[in-house]
Amino acid sequence: MAPARRMTYEQIADDLAARIESGEYPAHTKLPSNRELATLYSVSMGTIATVQRLLRERGLTYGVPGAGVYVEGPDD
Amino acid sequence: MAPARRMTYEQIADDLAARIESGEYPAHTKLPSNRELATLYSVSMGTIATVQRLLRERGLTYGVPGAGVYVEGPDD
DNA sequence: AGTAATTTGTTCGTATGTATC
DNA sequence: AGATACATACGAACAAATTAC
Numbered sequence: 032m033a034p035a036r037r038m039t040y041e042q043i044a045d046d047l048a049a050r051i052e053s054g055e056y057p058a059h060t061k062l063p064s065n066r067e068l069a070t071l072y073s074v075s076m077g078t079i080a081t082v083q084r085l086l087r088e089r090g091l092t093y094g095v096p097g098a099g100v101y102v103e104g105p106d107d
Numbered sequence: 108m109a110p111a112r113r114m115t116y117e118q119i120a121d122d123l124a125a126r127i128e129s130g131e132y133p134a135h136t137k138l139p140s141n142r143e144l145a146t147l148y149s150v151s152m153g154t155i156a157t158v159q160r161l162l163r164e165r166g167l168t169y170g171v172p173g174a175g176v177y178v179e180g181p182d183d
Numbered sequence: 184a185g186t187a188a189t190t191t192g193t194t195c196g197t198a199t200g201t202a203t204c
Numbered sequence: 205a206g207a208t209a210c211a212t213a214c215g216a217a218c219a220a221a222t223t224a225c
């Protein structure tokens with residue numbers, strides 16, 4: 032059964048995915064830090080962690096511990 | 108380079124996946140509850156929640172709120 | 184050169200809502 | 205009506221890697 036409403040983490044993941052695909056975040060540029068994203072979307076960092084895992088699994092981003100999360104290039 | 112450590116949730120997910128595929132947990136049977144799994148593997152229910160999300164995304168299980176987590180049949 | 188601060192990612196514990204038995 | 209169980213979310217802590225000073 033599908034969930035009755037769209038989950039917060041899924042809304043955020045889709046929003047970021049749309050921004051990436053629109054060119055707002057070009058390839059190999061750094062996304063705002065998880066802390067900033069948590070503030071921007073008014074959610075906890077735990078929710079952002081779930082979002083990042085989703086984006087990573089979709090092949091849209093890659094994270095570098097200690098550095099940041101970057102947009103994947105078209106040629107992986 | 109030192110080999111990257113396998114994550115706890117990934118180890119558990121792989122262990123359960125192997126048990127499912129070995130026939131230990133046949134199709135449409137109920138898995139142990141998250142609480143039991145948490146005790147069995149000595150991890151938190153939050154980690155088990157991540158494990159369950161992984162297994163679900165792999166198409167191996169499906170969760171029924173209020174009932175349990177069941178093994179998917181070959182005909183999804 | 185070296186220490187402190189930042190960042191990612193994981194984990195825990197808890198709380199809440201919803202659905203089932 | 206009450207107990208059980210999933211799914212999501214929060215807050216906090218930690219290690220490892222990176223960056224800043």
